[in-house]
Amino acid sequence: MNQVPVAVVTGGSRGIGKAVADECMSLGYRVVLVARNPRNLEQACRELSEKHAPDAAHAPDTAAVDVADVAAVKATAEDIIRKHGRIDLLFNAAGISIPGTFDLDVETFTRLFEVNLRAPFLFMQAFLPHMVARGGGRVINVASRNGKVAVAGLGGYSASKYGLVGLSESAYRDYAARGISITTICPGWVNTEMAANEGPSLRPEEMVQPEDVARTVRWLLSMSSSVRVMEVMLECAGDVERRASVELAKLYALRRRHEQEFNELDVQAES
Numbered sequence: 452m453n454q455v456p457v458a459v460v461t462g463g464s465r466g467i468g469k470a471v472a473d474e475c476m477s478l479g480y481r482v483v484l485v486a487r488n489p490r491n492l493e494q495a496c497r498e499l500s501e502k503h504a505p506d507a508a509h510a511p512d513t514a515a516v517d518v519a520d521v522a523a524v525k526a527t528a529e530d531i532i533r534k535h536g537r538i539d540l541l542f543n544a545a546g547i548s549i550p551g552t553f554d555l556d557v558e559t560f561t562r563l564f565e566v567n568l569r570a571p572f573l574f575m576q577a578f579l580p581h582m583v584a585r586g587g588g589r590v591i592n593v594a595s596r597n598g599k600v601a602v603a604g605l606g607g608y609s610a611s612k613y614g615l616v617g618l619s620e621s622a623y624r625d626y627a628a629r630g631i632s633i634t635t636i637c638p639g640w641v642n643t644e645m646a647a648n649e650g651p652s653l654r655p656e657e658m659v660q661p662e663d664v665a666r667t668v669r670w671l672l673s674m675s676s677s678v679r680v681m682e683v684m685l686e687c688a689g690d691v692e693r694r695a696s697v698e699l700a701k702l703y704a705l706r707r708r709h710e711q712e713f714n715e716l717d718v719q720a721e722s
Contacts (some may be wrong), residue, residue: 458534459483461518461574462545463511464491466643467593469499470661471542471668472511476503478672482511483531487545488517518545518570519562528577537585538578542668543571543592548645552606560607567611572618579622579631587630587676591668592619596639596686612637616682623681632678634671638664638685644649657689 458475462468463484472482476499480668484499486492492513500510514531516523531539536654547566571592582588597605598612619635626633640651642658650660674680 453481453536454722455479455481456539457481457483457531457537457540458540459485459531459574459578460544461543461570462543464488464495466544466645467638467641467661467664468542468544469495470665471544473499473502474669475542476511478669481509481535483514483535484511485514485518485527485545487515487517502617516572519565521569521573524570524573525577532577532581538581538587538609540672541574541578541588541590543574543590545570546645548605548608548649550604550608550649552604553655555607563607563611564614566680567608568614568618571615571675573624575618576604579626582631583626583629588632589672590619590622590631590633591671592633592635593664594619594635594637596637596640596684598635599637614655623679627679630670630676632674632680634680635682636664636667636685637682639687639690653687653689658687659685666715695722 457479460468460472460475460482463472463482464486468484468486471643472484472495475482482499484495491516496511496513499645504510512534514527516527518524545566548564549555549563551559564675575590578588582593592615594615595608595612597609598616601609601613616637617637619633622682623633638659640646640658641664642655642660646658648657663685667685671680671683
């Protein structure tokens with residue numbers, strides 16, 4: 452029976468997923484990289500093998516699959532279970548971001564949910580029974596700060612990530628006493644290709660780095676089996692400061708517009 456812990460990382464060929472796969476291999480996990488692009492998978496596998504794998508037996512396994520394809524995801528999950536016999540960690544990092552809200556066409560809106568919400572659901576649905584049967588396991592889902600605080604112009608993306616946060620929290624409560632730890636990581640801007648394509652307001656060095664997410668995973672994996680962490684939010688310092696300044700400016704503007712009401716509130720507080 453395989454005694455080496457197995458980590459399945461979706462979106463594992465680049466960005467956050469690749470950084471977490473790197474971290475998991477350094478911790479002794481046999482890693483299965485899941486991504487859509489075979490070329491990116493091959494490159495990631497080669498780089499990780501050169502760094503961590505002394506021989507082919509320790510190299511990452513790979514599965515090229517479009518996570519929006521229900522049948523393909525189910526078949527991939529079954530293949531992984533059959534080949535490795537155990538799943539200790541499921542890290543759902545595969546995701547897409549497309550700007551827009553009601554200007555999105557139905558197909559694009561649906562695609563956001565297929566990749567960002569339905570795919571994690573399918574992998575969890577496939578792997579959680581095996582974790583329960585083995586008496587333990589961990590799921591870590593990558594949502595977004597936009598899954599906690601929606602912003603204008605990203606309604607479709609935010610809705611899909613809010614959905615993932617809700618799904619994860621429900622599963623967290625369902626499985627907490629059954630040996631399974633389920634955590635959602637909600638990062639702000641992460642220095643990835645996806646963020647660069649969106650035209651971020653921060654420089655790359657001012658963002659959360661993929662390695663920061665990987666270190667968060669290491670921290671979560673270091674917890675004793677009695678601990679559960681439902682959610683972790685990682686924010687960019689510049690965003691925190693900017694948002695605080697904006698909210699403060701709004702508050703002062705409101706006070707000027709409603710001076711009498713604010714003064715009455717002050718009097719009530721003093722009395």
